[in-house]
Amino acid sequence: MSRSDTRPPQAVANNAARGLRLRREFGRGGTDIGVARARDLKNRENLSEDTIERMVSYFARH
Secondary structure (H helix, E strand, O other), X not given: OOOOOOOOOHHHHHHHHHHHHHHHHHOOOOOHHHHHHHHHHXXXXXXXXXXXXXXXXXXXXX
């Protein structure tokens, strides 16, 4: 992904959609921020570089 293309790949969008479906099905899981981010990823919205850096940092810690 080049620096100017910050749209999530289709595979990421598919996984986010799956996570949101599971959350609806089981009625639990995820924080408000995580759910909002999953919606952004599912919709393949362009993400700011700051948001991408925060996601990288989060995944590095977990």
